[in-house]
Amino acid sequence: MAWRPEEDGLRQLSEYLKNSLSGHDRDKQKEAELMLMNARNNNDFVNYLTYIFSTPELSRTLNLAAPSLFLIRYAAAVNLKNHIKLFYSQIPPDQLAYIKVATLNVLRDANSQLRSFAGTVITETVQQGGLLQWPEILQELLALVSNSGGNVSVETQEGAMGALAKVCEDNRKLLDKEFQGQRPMAVIVPKLLEFASHQNPRVRTFALGTLKSFIPQKSQVLFSALDVYLQTIFQLASDPDVQVRRIVCQSLVQLVDSRPDMLIPHLEGLVNYILAQQQSADHPELALDAAEFWLSVGEQDQLRDQMGPYLERIIPVLLAGMVYGEEDALRLGGDENNADVEDRVEDIKPQFAQTKAGRGVVSVKDEESAPGTPQRNGTPQPNTDLEEGEVDDDDEDEDDWDDEDPENAWSLRKCSAAALDVFAVNYHSAVFNIILPYLKENLSHTLWPKREAAVLALGAIAEGCMEVVSPHLPELVPFLISRLSDEEPVVRQITCWCLARYSEWAARLETPAEKQRYFEPMMEGLLQRMLDNNKKVQEAGASSFASLEEKSGDKLKPYVEPILRQFTECFRRYKDKNMYILYDCLQTLADNVGPEIAKPPLVELLMPVLIERWNKIQDDSREMFPLLGCLGYIAMAYGDSFAQFTPPIFDRCIKLIYANLQQHMAFMSGQTVDQPDKDFIVTALDLLSAIIQAISPEKSAPLVQNSQPQFFDLLSFCMEDPTTDVRQSAYAVLGDCAIALYPSLDPYLPKLIPILIRQLDLDAIPDTDSENGFNVLANVCWSLGEIAARAPTSRLDSYVEPLYRGLLSLITNEEVPDAASENAATALGRLGLTCPAHLAPFLGELAEPFLQSMSKISTSHEKASAFVGFNNILEKNPQAMEQSLATYMGAIAQFPLKGRQGQEYNDVRASFARVIDGFGGLIGKERFEGFVAGLSAPVRAKLRDGYGVGVGGGGA
Structure with a gap:
């Protein structure tokens, strides 16, 4: 017996569903959402949702008008989809069976949005349960699209094809695996190729789009039928439907990325086709899809090098595409003088703190594009998956572009400019020779869109054509300055x-x-x-x-x-x-200019306006991020001159960190506060780091010692913060304090060293954030090395073994990046500065990995310090070096001997001399000389010239 709802329950739930979409009455909406959450406890909740979603006759039962009925059914669909997503495993088999039958029936519904959402529910059901739990769905959808029984409406075919497209796109990899000796893709691909010629353009669009989604994974099934697929695409290239032609262009872009070799025989036709579509003035989205073809071509060696003969045709079309369209020109032309108008909050884009590079890690600064720089954001895709509370018109293919601001949107104009840039980089003078007459004609054009596009074109070719443009720059630059x-x-x-x-x-x-x-x-x-x-x-x-x-x-x-x-x-x-x-x-x-801006008159010029801004900005303003970062650079440039400004700045940074940590604790304890933005902590820590580096210890120490809350207590919380960026900056500050303010740091080492030891555990780094985790680790090791270089033995001796084990595990693990591994080796060597006796028993184990890591590091004072520490350990247990002695001698030879650099490394050279002399005494002069004679000629020469080995003496 089929399940039937109770009328009272049906009426009540329908009212909740309708009110849940009542955006004009927020109180009613919240109440409805709460009641729907409570309704989940009813065993028949899923059945009710399924019944409401799939029953067009509900209007008669509940006496509803058509708009209300649609909203109720739509809300039921949204809730059903979300319930499947969250609680699939708890849905009984009989209710799942009801969902499957009913949802397939909705594909026959008269309303296109409900048909579309039926596809979404089907997709979610397959996604959660797996295709093996509903294997017949593919055949059922294929049969509906094929209209094998002859009684399926065009609308149903369209709905079924939309559902099939969703299922395929969300299960691409699964469909390409074998089940009982057959790949589902082997059945689907031929059918999709058949549907690509369907009389309904929507079906053609879905079929082509689904095939396109298979290209990036390089499906064997699709690629084995590539000739047929290409023939299908070429047949549809002149399709009367614009959306079909858009998918054709997008498919060609995907094929350029995946199988450029297949397109080479067809280049002449492809170039002509793409150029024709790119000039579709009435269809800017189609023109943009076509223009993206050139960007993909530019990334493929096989095709890029074939474009030379076509440049005379391609470049003019790109130049034409760079001119603002009539609507944009009307919107932008004569833009007002608005410098005195206050900005709206929504006009200000969110800014984020820059992650501080790990100490010892080479930082590559991201070069931000100046306004107007062409940037490729990718081709927007139709929204095929409605989320809770969304109502989307399935008949409107809306793109996620910012129509309100044509300058910021990815557009034909920007894509054309980016493509011109690509061709200029690859073809240099050939592109410039084509563009030169255009520039002469349009740089002074009476119509501003023509002038603007010409300037854009001249900028776009800068990278690729600099050599050929340079002779013209003495004429062009003054002209541009006049513009x-x-x-x-x-x-x-x-x-x-x-x-x-x-x-x-x-x-x-x-x-x-x-x-x-x-x-x-x-x-x-x-x-x-x-x-x-x-x-x-x-x-x-x-x-x-x-x-x-x-x-x-x-x-x-x-x-x-x-x-x-x-x-x-x-x-x-x-x-x-x-x-x-x-x-x-x-x-x-x-x-760039450093201390040049620290001259007193310039300080008096800049700092009053900067401090005025500092005082104006609220602690919770996102402008605080770039302001703190800027002050860090100013502090480093000013040096000790910045000290006069530091007390209020230092104090505010402490307060920002403290308030953020308090908010984090309140949030984690379940209090009704917003989750804090940790960028406030990161940028404040980075500024504190800059101040500590910039001003003298005599001026920074009182700031640290008198801070409220206490500086190192606060830092200890940051050192264990769950956010990697916070920890990374915290360990940078710790290392800076060890260098500049060790006496202030010393009393807190018993609290901080155990935290450092815990951070050395590789198992604590999550796989999902390993890159940032290793950056933190690099800073941990760097700061530990700076502490080890200054701390007395009494402060570190009780921690030596866990520190040693943690550092050695990093050095010997091949998965640890060089930056963290090398910093760990440096820290391990520097531990020998104060605790050599404690490390001497481990020398046989640590020598080889230490020396291997050190060999990758360029000569520096930190490296020299690590070797002085290592030599201290070696002198306590020289017998343990037998297996690594040749490697060690090679390491000695790496350090400079003469000139100013040689003088800079006197300490480590003296340390090496003691060790060499000790080996001569330990194993005998003749035997040691014989050992040295077996080393490579460059190493022997360095040992002879720097330490007198091999010239009649055992040491320097």
Whole structure:
């Protein structure tokens, strides 16, 4: 007997479902959501949801109008899908069977959204239970699309094809595995190829899109039918439906990435087709899909090198695609002078703290693109999976683009510019020769969209065509500088970016006359745009000036005062959003010119406006992140001169860290507080690190000793914080304190060393975050080495064995990255500075891995210090070196002997001399000389020249 609902329960649950989507009455919505959660306890909850979702006749039973019925059924579908996702294992078999039958029936529903959501429920059921729990679903969906019985409506075919597409895309790998000797894909692919020629364009689109989703995994089944697949794609290339042609273009892009060899015989036709689709003025999404073909081609050697004969056709189409469309031009043209208008909160993009690179880890700074730089975000995909509370029109293929801001959206214009950049990098002068007449015609065009696109094109080819463009730059750069005064803000904006692309050329000019003619006007022009009356031009000017700073380095030293004068005026005039890039400009300047900005008149010029901003910003403002980071660079550039500003800054950093840690504890204990943003701790710790490095210990020690809460107590919590970025910065601060403030640190070592030991456990690093975990580990080892270099024996002797075991495990584990392993070896060697007797019994075990790790590290004072410690251990147990003596002698030979560098390493050389002399006495002069004679010639020469070995003496 089929399950039937009780009318009262049905009516009540339907009311809850309708109210759960009642966005205009939040109280009613919350109550409904709570009642639905309670309803889960009813054994028939799933059956009720399934019945409501799958029963169009519900309107008669409950006397509902069509809009209300749709919302109730839709809400039931959403809740059913989420219940399957969360509680699949708890759903009884009979209810699962009911879901399967009923959901398939919904594929025949008249409403397209409900048909679409039926596919979502089917997909979730397969996802949670596995295809083996519902193997017949594929055949049932295929039969519906095929209309094998002849009684299936076009709408049902469409719904079934949508469901099949969802199931296939979510189970791609599973479908390509063998079950009972057959791959489901072997059945599906031929059917999809058949459906790709279906009379319904929606079915064709789904079929093609599903086949496309199989390409990246390089399915054997699909690739064995690749000729048929290509033939199908080519047949649909002229399909009257735009969405079908979009999928054709996207499929070609996928094939370029996966099987470029298959496309080579068809290049002539492909180029013509892509160019035709790219010029579909009425269909910008199709044009964008086509343009992405060139970006993929540029990443494939096999196809990239074949594009030369087609450049004369491709480049003009790309240039045309870079011109703002009529609607965008109307929206952007004559943009207002809005520099005095306050920013809205939603206009300010979230900023995040930069992760502090591990000590001993080479940090590669991410180069942020200036405004206008082409960036590829990928092709947006249709939204096929509605989530709770979402209502999506299945008939509208909406893309996740920001239609409100064409400058920020990934568009045909940006894609075309990016493709031009790719071709310029690969074909250099050939591209420039094609583009040169275009530039001459359009750089001074009376229509601003033409001028703007020409400037964009000139910037796009900068990287690839620099060599051939350079002879023209003496003429082009002054022209571009004049464009900085263009009446259209959009042209001024793109000109800033374009000049930044050529700033390296200007920065490399050597003669005073050249600098005066090109570099200084470029610098002055960008500085002026930083105070433009349009905020977007301000942003572009600031971002481009930051790029100029990076390319110029210390060549900016003669210009620091006028630059800082402009920056201080920006601080006075900028609204909140542009402050972020202004901080970047200031910290880049400080990083490049260093103490040059620390001259008293310049300090008096900058710091009042910076402190004014510091006082204005609230502790919970996200602007605090770039401000703290900027102050860190200022502190390092000022050095001890920064001390006069540190007390309130240091105190506020302590308070920020303390408040964040308190909020974290409250959140973890279940109190009704928001989860804290740990970037506040990271940026505050990084600034404390910079202050401790910058100012003298006499001035920093009182700050540390008198902080409230106590500095090292607070640091100990950060050292065990669950967030890796916090721990990484905390250990950087710990190491800095060991270097600069060891007397202040010493009393807290009994509390901090056990924490350090716990961090050496590799099992504590989660597999999901191993990269960041190893960066933390590198800082842990670095800070431990700095402590070991200064702590007395009495502070470390009771911890030597666990420290040794932890460090050795890192050195000997091949999965540990070099940065962490080498820092661990350095720390282990430096432990021998104060605890050699405690480590001597382990020398036979540690010598070889220590020496191997040290061989990878370039000569430095830290490495020298580690060898002095190692030599101390060796002198306590020289017999243990028998197996590693040759490696050790090679390590000695790596250190410089003469000149200024030789003098810098006198301590370690004296230590080596003692060890060599000791070996001569231990095993006898003649035997030791014989051993040395068996070493390589370069090592023998270094030992002879530096330590007198082999010239009649046993040591230096």
